[in-house]
Amino acid sequence: MKTTFGIIGAGNIGKTVAAHLLKAGHSVILSNSRDPESLSGTIAELGAGAKAGTSKEAAEADIVLLALPWSQLSTLSNLTDWTNRIVIDATNHFITYAPEFRLADLGGRASSEVVADFVPGAKVVKAFNTLYFKILEKDPAEANGRRVIFISGNEPAAKQSVSDAIQSTGFAVVDLGDLATASKLQEPKGALATLNLIKN
Numbered sequence: 396m397k398t399t400f401g402i403i404g405a406g407n408i409g410k411t412v413a414a415h416l417l418k419a420g421h422s423v424i425l426s427n428s429r430d431p432e433s434l435s436g437t438i439a440e441l442g443a444g445a446k447a448g449t450s451k452e453a454a455e456a457d458i459v460l461l462a463l464p465w466s467q468l469s470t471l472s473n474l475t476d477w478t479n480r481i482v483i484d485a486t487n488h489f490i491t492y493a494p495e496f497r498l499a500d501l502g503g504r505a506s507s508e509v510v511a512d513f514v515p516g517a518k519v520v521k522a523f524n525t526l527y528f529k530i531l532e533k534d535p536a537e538a539n540g541r542r543v544i545f546i547s548g549n550e551p552a553a554k555q556s557v558s559d560a561i562q563s564t565g566f567a568v569v570d571l572g573d574l575a576t577a578s579k580l581q582e583p584k585g586a587l588a589t590l591n592l593i594k595n
C-alpha cells in the first residue's frame with residue numbers, strides 16, 4: 396500500500412530513509428526545526444513524492460518517523476494528538492556526539508519507552524536506528540540477500556504496517572519483540588547495534 400510518511404528531522408537518517416521510501420513509491424513530508432522553505436534544496440534532491448512541511452504536518456501523516464536528536468524530543472509532545480498514530484522511532488539516546496558519545500541515563504528503561512512518553516498514545520515501533528546512515532543508504536539487496544532492519548514494539552498491527560513498509564523498500568525485517576526488553580538490543584551498546592546483517 397502506498398503510504399505518506401511524515402519525517403521529523405531531515406538530516407542524515409531522515410533523508411536516507413526518505414530516499415528508500417520514495418524509491419518504493421511512497422510519499423514523504425520532511426520537516427526540521429525551521430521553516431519548510433529551508434528544506435527546498437533537500438526536496439529538490441529527493442525528487443518526486445517528497446515535500447517539505449511543518450513538524451505538525453509531518454506528525455499528522457499516515458506513519459511518522461522520528462529522526463531528530465534525542466535532546467529535541469520534548470518538542471514533539473504538543474505537535475498533535477498522538478493517540479493511535481504509528482510512530483517509528485529511529486532515535487538513539489546520545490546526549491553528546493564525537494568523541495565522547497555519551498548516552499542519557501534512562502534509569503534502566505528502554506529508550507523507545509522514554510520516546511513513547513513524548514508521543515502519548517502513539518504506537519511506537521523502533522526501527523532504522525542500528526545502522527550508520529552510510530550503510531543504511533546502500534542498496535538493501537546485497538550478497539544474494541537483503542539487508543536486515545530490526546524492529547520492536549508492543550502493538551502487533553503497528554509492527555505489521557511498519558514491517559510491510561520496510562519490506563516494500565527491499566529490506567528484510569527481523570521482529571525482536573517488545574519495547575521494554577527487546578528494543579534494548581537495538582540501542583547503542585546493545586547486542587545488535589551497528590550489526591550489518593544480510594538475510595538470504
Ligand SMILES: NC(=O)c1ccc[n+]([C@@H]2O[C@H](COP(=O)([O-])OP(=O)(O)OC[C@H]3O[C@@H](n4cnc5c(N)ncnc54)[C@H](OP(=O)(O)O)[C@@H]3O)[C@@H](O)[C@H]2O)c1
Binds near residue numbers: 488528
Ligand atoms: N547518523 C546516523 O548514522 C544515525 C543512525 C541511526 C540513528 N540515528 C539517530 O537519528 C537521529 C537523527 O540523527 P541524524 O544523524 O540524522 O542527525 P542530523 O543529521 O543532525 O539531523 C537532525 C535533523 O533533526 C532536525 N531537528 C532538530 N531539532 C528538531 C526539532 N525540534 N523538530 C524537528 N526537527 C528537528 C534538524 O533540523 P535543523 O537543521 O533545523 O536543526 C535536522 O534536520 C538521532 O537521534 C540519531 O541518534 C542516527
